[in-house]
Amino acid sequence: MEGTNHGQNATRETVREVPLIPSRGMVLFPHMVVPWSVEDPGLVRLVDDALAADRTIAVVPVSPGQREGELDLRPVGTLALILRMAKDDEGHAKLLLQGVSRIRVLKITGDEPYLRANVASVADEVPEGDIEIRALVVNLRQLFVRVLELAPNLPGELGGIVNTVDDPGVLADIVVSHLNIPPEEKQAVLEAFDVKRRLEIALGILAQQHEILELGKKIQGKVKNQVEKTQKEFYLREQLKAIRRELGEGEEGGDEVQEIREKLEAKGLPETAMEEAERELARLARMHPSSSEYTVARTYLDWLAELPWSEATEDHLDIDRAERILDEDHYDLEKVKKRILEYLAVRKLKPDLKGPILCFAGPPGTGKTSLGKSIARAMGRKFLRISLGGVRDEAEIRGHRRTYVGAMPGRIIQGLRKVGVNNPVFMLDEIDKLGMDFRGDPASALLEVLDPEQNATFTDHYLGVEFDLSKVLFIATANVLDAIPGPLLDRMEVIELAGYTLEEKLQIARKYLIPRQLEAHGLTRAHLTFDKRALERLITAYTREAGVRNLEREIAAVCRGVAKEVAKGRTEKVRIRLSSLQEYLGPARYESEVAERTRLPGVATGLAWTPTGGEILFIEATKMKGPNRLILTGKLGEVMKESAQTALSYIHSKAAEYKIPEEAFQDQNIHIHVPAGAIPKDGPSAGVTIAVALLSLFTDRPVRPEVAMTGEISLRGLLLPVGGIKEKVLAAHRAGIKEVILPRRNAKDLEDVPEPVRKALTLHLVSKLDDAAAIAFRGERRKKPRD
Structure with missing residues (x-):
C-alpha cells in the first residue's frame, strides 16, 4: 500500500517496520491514552512480541462497510505505545495505549502470524505567526466550551485542558477525540496532515455538534413542559374527584369527560376544532350530569368525536380497471365515462387535486343515480346519496345553531358521519327540486358546499368549526337545468345525458334489465327468454320515454307472470314472442298516429x-x-x-x-x-x-x-x-x-x-x-x- 504526502507541513518522515493492529469502529489520535481489548490469539501474540521489543505498534482503521474476514486498511493510522498490559483467565489481553504520532502505511510486509507493515511517521509543523491558525484555535476553544455546557456526558474539566494546549494540531485532535461522532468523521481529522485544514474540519464537526445539542435542549425543554403540564392536570383532576366525592356526586362525570377527551385526541382534530372541544369539555366537567345543558354539550362532543376528520379511503387509480367497471355497469354514456376517467388520470398525476363538482342532467331513467354508484366503485370510494327534492329549509344543508332545542347538523355533516370517511362520492340527488320559503334558501347554502375554492373551510352552524369538504367528489343530478339558480349552476360542470335510442334500449334491456329482474324474481334464463322482435315491440308499443325506467317495470311485469307459472309447476322454458307479449302485458298502449x-x-x-x-x-x-x-x-x-x-x-x-x-x-x-x-x-x-x-x-x-x-x-x-x-x-x-x-x-x-x-x-x-x-x-x- 503506497502513501502520499498530504500537506506542506508534513515533514521529517521516518520509515520503520512495526506490528499492525486493524481497528474497527475506533480511531486513536496522537497523545491520547485509551484502553484497548485484544481477543484474537494472533493479536495477543503481537502484543507479547511488541512488549518484548520496544512496545511500539501501529493502529490502523479499517475502511467502513468491511465485513469480518475482509481487510481494507485506511492509508493513515496512529503509532501507539503499549503502556500497560494485563491478561484475563481466557487469555484475552487488556491494554492501555498511548498515541504517539500519525503514520502513513507504506507497505504491508507480512501477515503471519500477524500483520506487519512499513510505516512513515509524520510530525506536525506549524508556521510561526499564521493569523488564520490563531483565529481557528480561538474559535475552536470557544465553541468547545459551549458544547461542554450542553453535553452532560463530557466532563467539564476538558475546558481547562483545552485552554492549556498550545499546539493547534494537538488541540484539534483532543477536541474531536472526545466527541460522540461517527468514526469516518474522526478519520477525516486523523488524515488531515495540514494543521490548518485539520482545524477547519474539527471546527465544522464541532459546529454541527453544537447545533444538534441546541436542538436537543429545545426538544427536552418542550417535553419537560409537557410533562409538567400533564402532571399538573393529573393533580388537579385528582383534587376535582376528591371534591366530587365529598359532594356525593361520584366520579362518573369525570370518567366520562376523560373518556371523551381520549376519543377526541385519538381522532386528530384540527387545532381550531380541538380548542372548541376543550372549551366544551371544560364546561361539561363543571356541569352536573342531571343538567339539561349537560346532555346538549355531551351530544355536541359526541358529534365532534364521530366525524371523519382524518379517515379516508385510498383511491384506486388504475384507469383500465375503472374503465372496465364503468363499462360493466352502464351501456354507452361515453361522454360521462370519458370525464370520469380524465378525473382519475389527473388525480393520479396530481394527488392533491380538489374534487370537481359534476352535475348529471337528463330525463328520468337515464342512469344518473346508478352512474354515481359506479363511479364510487371504480374509484374504490364509499358512496353516499341524499335527496334534495322538496328541501326548503337552509338548516337542512348548514344545520341548526346549538341555541335551538333539538339542534343537529345539516345533511352534509350527517352523511359524512354515517359513511365514516372524508372523501366519499357524495350524490346530491334532484338538485333542481330545491325550494325556498321563510326558513331560507337551501340553494344559496349549497354555494359554499359546491365551490372547490371554498368548501375546504365549510362551517356547519351546529359544529361552529370548519370541516374540510375539498376531498369529497360531489355529484349532483337534475332533470331540468332551468330550475337551478344561476350562481349554483355556475359552480358545477354539467354533463347532459339524453334519452336512449331503440338500439341502445335493446342493449340495456339484454345486458342489465332482464338479468336484474330475473334475479329479483327468482328466475333464470332456463325459465324465461325474450325474442328480439318481442323486446322491440315492448319498447315501442308499451313504453314511450327517454330513459328505461318504465321499460324495466314492463319487464318486471312479464317476470311476475312467468314466476307465477313456474311456482305452479311449469318446467319448460317460456319464450316471449310477439304473439305472447299481449298475454302478459295486455294490449299495446302506444301506436303510431x-x-x-x-x-x-x-x-x-x-x-x-x-x-x-x-x-x-x-x-x-x-x-x-x-x-x-x-x-x-x-x-x-x-x-x-x-x-x-x-x-x-x-x-x-x-x-x-x-x-x-x-x-x-x-x-x-x-x-x-x-x-x-x-x-x-x-x-x-x-x-x-x-x-x-x-x-x-x-x-x-x-x-x-x-x-x-x-x-x-x-x-x-x-x-x-x-x-x-x-x-x-x-x-x-x-x-x-x-x-x-x-x-x-x-x-x-x-x-x-x-x-x-x-x-x-x-x-x-x-x-x-x-x-x-x-x-x-x-x-x-x-x-x-x-x-
Missing part, C-alpha cells in the same frame, strides 16, 4: 323538448267565419302565442307568393290548437310547425305524415336555431318519423345525435320557411319568395 293525425290539411307534426325527454307534438289549425281573430288554445305560454302571431303575420304578408287569395284572411277567425290541452307548453321552437300548419290550411294541402319539424320563425320567414336538438331527433325516431326539418344553424348540434339515428333519418337543414314548406308538402318545390 302520425299518419292519421296529418291526413287532413291544417295539421303539422312538431318536435318539443320536455323534462322527461323529447316528444312529438301535433299542431292543428282551422278557420271559420268571424271578425278576424286569432284564437289559441292548448294551455300555451306567451312565447308560443307570439310565435303563432308571427307565423300568421308572415304568411299573410306573403299570401300572393304562396298563391293564397286575400279573401282567405277576410272575415275569418283562425283557430290554432295544440292537443294534450292540460299540459302547459311554451317556447319559440314550434314557430315553423305553426307556420306549416297554417300554410297547409290556407293552401288545402296535407303535410307529409313522415315529416316532423322544429325551429323558431322570424317575420322575414327565417328559421332561427333552437335547443334540445338531440332529444327532439330521438323523439322523432321513436315515433317512426322518417324526415326531420331543422334550422341550418343547428347543424353543429347533430354531432350529439347517435350515428344509428342519423343514418335512419333524413335530416333537412334549412334556413327559410319556404324551404321547409317545399319539403313538408307533396308536389313540386314552389318558387322561393323574395325577402
Whole structure:
C-alpha cells in the first residue's frame, strides 16, 4: 500500500517496520491514552512480541462497510505505545495505549502470524505567526466550551485542558477525540496532515455538534413542559374527584369527560376544532350530569368525536380497471365515462387535486343515480346519496345553531358521519327540486358546499368549526337545468345525458334489465327468454320515454307472470314472442298516429323538448267565419302565442307568393290548437310547425305524415336555431318519423345525435320557411319568395 504526502507541513518522515493492529469502529489520535481489548490469539501474540521489543505498534482503521474476514486498511493510522498490559483467565489481553504520532502505511510486509507493515511517521509543523491558525484555535476553544455546557456526558474539566494546549494540531485532535461522532468523521481529522485544514474540519464537526445539542435542549425543554403540564392536570383532576366525592356526586362525570377527551385526541382534530372541544369539555366537567345543558354539550362532543376528520379511503387509480367497471355497469354514456376517467388520470398525476363538482342532467331513467354508484366503485370510494327534492329549509344543508332545542347538523355533516370517511362520492340527488320559503334558501347554502375554492373551510352552524369538504367528489343530478339558480349552476360542470335510442334500449334491456329482474324474481334464463322482435315491440308499443325506467317495470311485469307459472309447476322454458307479449302485458298502449293525425290539411307534426325527454307534438289549425281573430288554445305560454302571431303575420304578408287569395284572411277567425290541452307548453321552437300548419290550411294541402319539424320563425320567414336538438331527433325516431326539418344553424348540434339515428333519418337543414314548406308538402318545390 503506497502513501502520499498530504500537506506542506508534513515533514521529517521516518520509515520503520512495526506490528499492525486493524481497528474497527475506533480511531486513536496522537497523545491520547485509551484502553484497548485484544481477543484474537494472533493479536495477543503481537502484543507479547511488541512488549518484548520496544512496545511500539501501529493502529490502523479499517475502511467502513468491511465485513469480518475482509481487510481494507485506511492509508493513515496512529503509532501507539503499549503502556500497560494485563491478561484475563481466557487469555484475552487488556491494554492501555498511548498515541504517539500519525503514520502513513507504506507497505504491508507480512501477515503471519500477524500483520506487519512499513510505516512513515509524520510530525506536525506549524508556521510561526499564521493569523488564520490563531483565529481557528480561538474559535475552536470557544465553541468547545459551549458544547461542554450542553453535553452532560463530557466532563467539564476538558475546558481547562483545552485552554492549556498550545499546539493547534494537538488541540484539534483532543477536541474531536472526545466527541460522540461517527468514526469516518474522526478519520477525516486523523488524515488531515495540514494543521490548518485539520482545524477547519474539527471546527465544522464541532459546529454541527453544537447545533444538534441546541436542538436537543429545545426538544427536552418542550417535553419537560409537557410533562409538567400533564402532571399538573393529573393533580388537579385528582383534587376535582376528591371534591366530587365529598359532594356525593361520584366520579362518573369525570370518567366520562376523560373518556371523551381520549376519543377526541385519538381522532386528530384540527387545532381550531380541538380548542372548541376543550372549551366544551371544560364546561361539561363543571356541569352536573342531571343538567339539561349537560346532555346538549355531551351530544355536541359526541358529534365532534364521530366525524371523519382524518379517515379516508385510498383511491384506486388504475384507469383500465375503472374503465372496465364503468363499462360493466352502464351501456354507452361515453361522454360521462370519458370525464370520469380524465378525473382519475389527473388525480393520479396530481394527488392533491380538489374534487370537481359534476352535475348529471337528463330525463328520468337515464342512469344518473346508478352512474354515481359506479363511479364510487371504480374509484374504490364509499358512496353516499341524499335527496334534495322538496328541501326548503337552509338548516337542512348548514344545520341548526346549538341555541335551538333539538339542534343537529345539516345533511352534509350527517352523511359524512354515517359513511365514516372524508372523501366519499357524495350524490346530491334532484338538485333542481330545491325550494325556498321563510326558513331560507337551501340553494344559496349549497354555494359554499359546491365551490372547490371554498368548501375546504365549510362551517356547519351546529359544529361552529370548519370541516374540510375539498376531498369529497360531489355529484349532483337534475332533470331540468332551468330550475337551478344561476350562481349554483355556475359552480358545477354539467354533463347532459339524453334519452336512449331503440338500439341502445335493446342493449340495456339484454345486458342489465332482464338479468336484474330475473334475479329479483327468482328466475333464470332456463325459465324465461325474450325474442328480439318481442323486446322491440315492448319498447315501442308499451313504453314511450327517454330513459328505461318504465321499460324495466314492463319487464318486471312479464317476470311476475312467468314466476307465477313456474311456482305452479311449469318446467319448460317460456319464450316471449310477439304473439305472447299481449298475454302478459295486455294490449299495446302506444301506436303510431302520425299518419292519421296529418291526413287532413291544417295539421303539422312538431318536435318539443320536455323534462322527461323529447316528444312529438301535433299542431292543428282551422278557420271559420268571424271578425278576424286569432284564437289559441292548448294551455300555451306567451312565447308560443307570439310565435303563432308571427307565423300568421308572415304568411299573410306573403299570401300572393304562396298563391293564397286575400279573401282567405277576410272575415275569418283562425283557430290554432295544440292537443294534450292540460299540459302547459311554451317556447319559440314550434314557430315553423305553426307556420306549416297554417300554410297547409290556407293552401288545402296535407303535410307529409313522415315529416316532423322544429325551429323558431322570424317575420322575414327565417328559421332561427333552437335547443334540445338531440332529444327532439330521438323523439322523432321513436315515433317512426322518417324526415326531420331543422334550422341550418343547428347543424353543429347533430354531432350529439347517435350515428344509428342519423343514418335512419333524413335530416333537412334549412334556413327559410319556404324551404321547409317545399319539403313538408307533396308536389313540386314552389318558387322561393323574395325577402
